Amino acid sequence: MSDELQQTFCEHGLRCTRQRRAIYNALSKSCCHPTADELFQMVKKLDDGMSLATVYNTLEAFCCAGLAYKIAGCGGNGSTRYDTGGDDHLHLRCRKTGHIVDAPHDLGERILEHIPQELINELQDRIGFTVNKVQLDLVGEFKKSPCGS
Amino acid sequence: MSDELQQTFCEHGLRCTRQRRAIYNALSKSCCHPTADELFQMVKKLDDGMSLATVYNTLEAFCCAGLAYKIAGCGGNGSTRYDTGGDDHLHLRCRKTGHIVDAPHDLGERILEHIPQELINELQDRIGFTVNKVQLDLVGEFKKSPCGS
DNA sequence: TTTGATGCAAAGACTTTGCATGCTT
DNA sequence: AAGCATGCAAAGTCTTTGCATCAAA
Numbered sequence: 001m002s003d004e005l006q007q008t009f010c011e012h013g014l015r016c017t018r019q020r021r022a023i024y025n026a027l028s029k030s031c032c033h034p035t036a037d038e039l040f041q042m043v044k045k046l047d048d049g050m051s052l053a054t055v056y057n058t059l060e061a062f063c064c065a066g067l068a069y070k071i072a073g074c075g076g077n078g079s080t081r082y083d084t085g086g087d088d089h090l091h092l093r094c095r096k097t098g099h100i101v102d103a104p105h106d107l108g109e110r111i112l113e114h115i116p117q118e119l120i121n122e123l124q125d126r127i128g129f130t131v132n133k134v135q136l137d138l139v140g141e142f143k144k145s146p147c148g149s
Numbered sequence: 150m151s152d153e154l155q156q157t158f159c160e161h162g163l164r165c166t167r168q169r170r171a172i173y174n175a176l177s178k179s180c181c182h183p184t185a186d187e188l189f190q191m192v193k194k195l196d197d198g199m200s201l202a203t204v205y206n207t208l209e210a211f212c213c214a215g216l217a218y219k220i221a222g223c224g225g226n227g228s229t230r231y232d233t234g235g236d237d238h239l240h241l242r243c244r245k246t247g248h249i250v251d252a253p254h255d256l257g258e259r260i261l262e263h264i265p266q267e268l269i270n271e272l273q274d275r276i277g278f279t280v281n282k283v284q285l286d287l288v289g290e291f292k293k294s295p296c297g298s
Numbered sequence: 299t300t301t302g303a304t305g306c307a308a309a310g311a312c313t314t315t316g317c318a319t320g321c322t323t
Numbered sequence: 324a325a326g327c328a329t330g331c332a333a334a335g336t337c338t339t340t341g342c343a344t345c346a347a348a
Contacts, residue, residue, distance in 0.1 A: 015347055017303060036338080051305045056338060058303090079337060092278050107272050114263045120287070123256050128292040129241050137284040138269070143277040164322055164327060185313080200330045205313060207328085228312060 012065035022047050023058050024067070024084075033071060033081040033091075033100045071100060091137045103138070112136060161214035171196050172207050173216070177233045182220060182240075182249045184228040220249060220284075240286045252287070261285060 005024065009016040026042045027034065034042070040055045059082055062068035069085040081100055090108035092101045102108070112134065120131055154173065158165040175191045176183065183191070189204045208231055211217035218234040230249055239257035241250045251257065261283065269280055 015302060017347070019304070049305080053306075053339080054304055057340095060339090061303090092276065095281065103272060104275070107268065107275070111264060111268045111272075114265055114268075115260060115285075116263055119256065119260045119263075123252060123260075123287070126253070126256070127241065129287070129289055130292070131287045131289040132244065133288040135286040135288055136264075137286065138272070138278070138280045139282040139284055140278055140280040143279070166322070166328060168329070198330085202314080202331075203329055206315095209314090210328090 008067070012067055014061060014065055014067075018047065019043075019050055019054050020058050020061075022050070023055060024062070027062075027068060027082060028084045031102060033083045033102075035079040035081050037079065039082070089133065089135050091135070092142075093137050093139045094142050095139055096141060099142070157216070161216055163210060163214055163216075167196065168192075168199055168203050169207050169210075171199070172204060173211070173233075176208075176211075176217060176231060180251060182230040182232045182251075184230050186228065188231070238282065238284050240284070241291075242286050242288045243291050244288055245290060248291070 005021055006016045009020065009024075014020065022043045023039060026039055030039075030042075036055050036059055037052065039059075040050070040052045043055070044050050059068060063070060063082075067084065068082050071081045071083055071091070079098075081098075090103040090111060092103055093099070094101075103111075115134060115136075120134070123129065124131055154170055155165045158169065158173075163169065171192045172188060175188055179188075179191075185204050185208060186201065188208075189199070189201045192204070193199050208217060208219075212219060212231075216233065217231050220230045220232055220240070228247075239252040239260060241252055242248070243250075252260070264283060264285075269283070272278065273280055
């Protein structure tokens with residue numbers, strides 16, 4: 001079983017288990033930044049021996065290893081959402097449902113490239129704050145539910 | 150007691166109580182987007198007859214009325230943070246502590262004005278998403294604790 | 299074989315709710 | 324006087340933890 005995923009885990013100091021594979025696959029396939037429970041529901045269908053605690057533990061391990069990120073859950077209910085932390089830094093957040101969806105890649109890039117790096121640098125110097133990631137959120141409302149979810 | 154705050158509440162259909170005054174004042178004075186519990190701690194010092202449930206209820210009422218906003222609590226612990234929803238749309242989020250601080254007003258404006266409205270419009274048309282608020286978060290780390298908190 | 303991961307259930311943290319009482323309007 | 328807001332405690336979510344068992348390395 002020395003596939004790509006195994007190697008990814010290994011490079012990040014994580015053991016490669018059946019559960020972690022399933023969770024990682026579900027997370028990276030999803031376009032909608034699922035919550036821990038949503039992931040659990042997806043994964044349980046494919047693999048019945050799976051507990052919600054493991055999903056939480058695994059996500060925490062992924063986050064520590066840099067394989068995933070928590071993104072805020074400020075919408076409807078207060079649950080944390082996760083993503084695999086690609087370069088999708090433009091989110092559409094629905095005020096009502098709490099859903100978070102990536103903006104189309106091309107538009108995201110075109111919008112983000114307008115943010116001037118020299119101002120970010122100035123800010124870092126002035127405040128004593130190190131910026132790791134620039135995250136632009138457009139808060140609003142979907143006219144209809146995205147992703148069919 | 151027909152001061153400014155009373156009028157603000159009244160315009161938003163809210164009764165003006167001692168507790169709501171205290172909570173609103175504490176929230177608008179704070180530069181650091183407190184959690185419900187942090188607000189409770191601040192306010193309890195000044196007004197002993199104050200319950201945490203009231204803080205939550207009041208914040209919920211403020212949010213419904215548009216007097217405050219929830220902002221995500223994706224940092225350390227998972228508690229929601231609040232602000233009075235001025236035009237401070239550039240936040241510095243500390244990965245480690247979960248603290249959220251406004252960027253200095255001038256810098257925030259200078260950075261945000263670079264985001265081209267026509268691209269936002271294009272996105273709204275393409276996705277069927279109505280943007281109410283543009284929120285830019287710089288995620289990273291403070292070299293030392295901000296706000297003395 | 300060693301060591302970390304899993305699953306279960308219990309505990310913990312954060313938030314909401316029901317209801318009697320009090321206060322604003 | 325009427326009706327919303329408060330306070331308390333209990334209930335509800337979401338998340339973490341302890342511990343025995345299991346599996347990856």
